[in-house]
Amino acid sequence: MKALVYHGPGQKSWEEVPDPQIQAPTDVIVRVDTTTICGSDLHILKGDVPSVEPGRILGHEAVGTITEIGDAVTSLKVGDRVIVSCIKSCGKCSFCKTGLYSHCLGDEGASGMGWIFGHLIDGTQAEYLRVPYAENSVYKIPAGVSDADAVMLSDILPTGFEIGVLGGRVKPGDVVAVVGTGPVGLAAIMTAGLQGAARVIAIDLDANRRAQAHKFGATHDVDSSAPDWKEQVFALTDGLGVDVAIEAVGIPATFSMCTQMVRPGGNVANVGVHGKPVELPIQDLWIHNINISMGLVCTRTTSMLLNLVAEKKLPVDLMATHHFTLDQMMDAYDTFSRAAETKALKVIITRD
Ligand SMILES: NC(=O)c1ccc[n+]([C@@H]2O[C@H](COP(=O)([O-])OP(=O)(O)OC[C@H]3O[C@@H](n4cnc5c(N)ncnc54)[C@H](O)[C@@H]3O)[C@@H](O)[C@H]2O)c1
Numbered sequence: 026m027k028a029l030v031y032h033g034p035g036q037k038s039w040e041e042v043p044d045p046q047i048q049a050p051t052d053v054i055v056r057v058d059t060t061t062i063c064g065s066d067l068h069i070l071k072g073d074v075p076s077v078e079p080g081r082i083l084g085h086e087a088v089g090t091i092t093e094i095g096d097a098v099t100s101l102k103v104g105d106r107v108i109v110s111c112i113k114s115c116g117k118c119s120f121c122k123t124g125l126y127s128h129c130l131g132d133e134g135a136s137g138m139g140w141i142f143g144h145l146i147d148g149t150q151a152e153y154l155r156v157p158y159a160e161n162s163v164y165k166i167p168a169g170v171s172d173a174d175a176v177m178l179s180d181i182l183p184t185g186f187e188i189g190v191l192g193g194r195v196k197p198g199d200v201v202a203v204v205g206t207g208p209v210g211l212a213a214i215m216t217a218g219l220q221g222a223a224r225v226i227a228i229d230l231d232a233n234r235r236a237q238a239h240k241f242g243a244t245h246d247v248d249s250s251a252p253d254w255k256e257q258v259f260a261l262t263d264g265l266g267v268d269v270a271i272e273a274v275g276i277p278a279t280f281s282m283c284t285q286m287v288r289p290g291g292n293v294a295n296v297g298v299h300g301k302p303v304e305l306p307i308q309d310l311w312i313h314n315i316n317i318s319m320g321l322v323c324t325r326t327t328s329m330l331l332n333l334v335a336e337k338k339l340p341v342d343l344m345a346t347h348h349f350t351l352d353q354m355m356d357a358y359d360t361f362s363r364a365a366e367t368k369a370l371k372v373i374i375t376r377d
């Protein structure tokens with residue numbers, strides 16, 4: 026089969042590799058019908074994620090059709106159309122039993138690490154994929170949900186909702202600010218209304234992305250490069266700051282923006298993956314009763330979000346901006362890596 030193989034920082038190619046085989050009785054093999062590229066794949070290609078070894082097939086988002094099942098698999102069959110979650114779940118360990126799949130203790134990849142596809146085992150940017158612990162790690166897709174909509178449930182939708190909205194404890198009537206309106210920030214904007222957010226302020230440097238954010242549910246937007254960005258945000262509250270500030274960039278400056286704009290008693294939910302330490306002005310924050318949360322997505326809300334997508338309650342279709350076939354994988358990377366120029370949100374890569 027063909028797959029997108031990482032060959033060390035800055036190097037990748039779409040090349041012939043061996044077909045994946047069932048290795049454990051709980052595995053299935055999936056023919057990849059649709060996949061996409063995540064900002065994390067670009068981080069890997071920059072060399073920011075050294076745990077990814079050269080030779081690894083990248084990608085952790087996919088929708089596909091099961092072509093083979095392991096002997097222990099009883100609830101899935103050949104021909105089932107499924108969403109492959111970006112997080113593994115053995116379903117048996119103490120973390121899986123509490124829904125903390127991101128720390129699944131199953132041996133695949135590494136015990137205690139839920140994100141394994143395109144990281145510690147071969148990923149989804151390929152014609153075929155081996156899925157370990159399949160019965161707990163894939164979700165059957167109801168008729169009427171397109172591949173392009175369903176693939177948003179592999180990673181970005183649960184990430185924005187679980188780590189941003191639920192981590193930030195958004196409640197009815199809240200003013201929520203989301204810093205960074207890439208696919209993950211937009212997913213947080215799209216799902217903030219599920220918890221009753223009254224105002225949702227989209228904050229980004231990129232005017233196109235701020236404009237897009239309104240289609241996903243933002244009520245206001247602020248340019249983070251404006252010298253008076255903070256005054257603009259405060260003017261959209263009762264003057265005391267936002268109830269919840271969600272960080273969806275992953276740099277010290279945007280984390281700091283969140284701690285500056287949150288009101289006393291409010292929540293800062295960090296979703297961004299950071300490459301270096303942030304400054305935490307605890308000497309000022311403690312007296313404001315600020316809560317700070319962070320984490321790797323568990324994907325425990327995937328089924329619930331899939332129900333909403335099936336009923337067309339979330340505008341996920343707006344996320345798909347560019348379309349490619351699998352053999353155009355290198356072009357898809359090129360378009361996605363120049364998102365500010367190409368205005369790409371998610372690139373949809375399909376079998377045919
Ligand atoms: N916690 C998790 O489980 C998890 C899962 C997936 C992704 N992530 C992380 O979430 C973050 C967002 O992912 P994405 O795919 O949407 O990324 P992205 O790169 O597509 O979007 C980031 C956005 O931030 C904006 N930005 C950059 N600097 C800014 C600044 N100073 N002020 C305001 N906006 C600024 C960019 O213009 C862009 O629109 C990344 O760090 C990613 O690694 C976390």
Ligand SMILES: [Zn+2]
Pocket residue numbers: 063064065085111180
């Ligand atoms: Zn991702």
Ligand SMILES: [Zn+2]
Pocket residue numbers: 114115116117118119120121128129130131
């Ligand atoms: Zn587990």
